[in-house]
Amino acid sequence: MPGASLAEAELTAQERRDAAALMRVNHCGEICAQALYQGQALASQNEGLKQALGEAAREEADHLAWSEQRIAELGGRTSLLNPLWYAGSLAIGFAAGKAGDAWNLGFLQETERQVEAHLQRHLDRLAPRDAKTRAVVEVMQCDEACHARTAESLGARELPSFVKAAMRAAARVMTSLSYRI
Numbered sequence: 001m002p003g004a005s006l007a008e009a010e011l012t013a014q015e016r017r018d019a020a021a022l023m024r025v026n027h028c029g030e031i032c033a034q035a036l037y038q039g040q041a042l043a044s045q046n047e048g049l050k051q052a053l054g055e056a057a058r059e060e061a062d063h064l065a066w067s068e069q070r071i072a073e074l075g076g077r078t079s080l081l082n083p084l085w086y087a088g089s090l091a092i093g094f095a096a097g098k099a100g101d102a103w104n105l106g107f108l109q110e111t112e113r114q115v116e117a118h119l120q121r122h123l124d125r126l127a128p129r130d131a132k133t134r135a136v137v138e139v140m141q142c143d144e145a146c147h148a149r150t151a152e153s154l155g156a157r158e159l160p161s162f163v164k165a166a167m168r169a170a171a172r173v174m175t176s177l178s179y180r181i
Contacts, residue, residue, distance in 0.1 A: 001066050003135025008073070015127040020076025021179045022122045023133065026140065027067035028079045028178040029115060032089040033060040036111065039093025046101050052154060053108070056147045063140045070136050079178040105156035110164055112148035114171060116141055 011019065037057040041050045071078060079085070096107035119141040126133055159167075 001069060001136070002139040003132040006131045006135060008132060009127070009129040011127055011130060015130065016074050017076070019126055019130055019133045020071055020074035022125060023067050023071045023074065023136075024076055024079050025175045025178045026119070026122065026137065027064065027071060028082060028085055028174065029118070030060050030064035030067055031079075031082045032085050032174070033057070033111075033115075034064065035086045035089035036093035036096075036108075039090040039095075040097040040104050040108065043094045043097025044101065044104060049101055049104065049154065052150060056108075056150070059143050059147070063143065066136045066140070070133055073132070080181050081177055085174060085178070102155055102157035103159075105151045105154050106159045109148045109151035109156040110159050110167060112144045112151065114164075114167060116144045116148065118171065118175070119144065 034057060037053045037060065041053045041057075044050055044053070068078060097104045099107075119137050122137055123134060123141070126137070
């Protein structure tokens with residue numbers, strides 16, 4: 001786990017609650033990532049793409065475990081809405097996969113780009129001295145950028161602006177609710 005060897009910072013109660021809530025959002029995002037990749041792989045006939053999705057899912061499984069561990073260390077809890085997010089993400093991933101490989105990869109690429117930006121906003125919000133949480137989020141951010149580049153190298157098609165905007169809007173709903181519930 002990134003940051004495992006770092007000392008726990010002395011955080012205020014509010015900083016701990018905020019960090020735990022941000023990590024809850026990240027955990028929820030990793031639940032969604034697992035479902036998206038599974039749905040995309042189920043719908044794809046391309047074995048190479050299925051393999052790339054499986055590799056990304058394995059890395060996202062690490063992120064899921066790290067997020068859950070960090071939430072526990074901060075005294076928080078995971079989102080009660082995770083089953084809902086999982087089911088919706090599985091359906092969205094399946095639909096993306098049915099659109100064809102180039103669109104499927106484009107969806108993956110755009111998802112990872114948006115997650116990378118989302119993680120930057122979390123880094124901006126975390127207490128500067130919370131090195132343990134920062135270490136986890138920084139590694140996750142780097143991995144997400146790598147997944148986006150992989151999708152691009154495999155032939156991702158650029159999604160239309162309205163699709164990207166819809167993805168951002170859906171992410172705002174999910175992150176806002178998961179931060180609290």
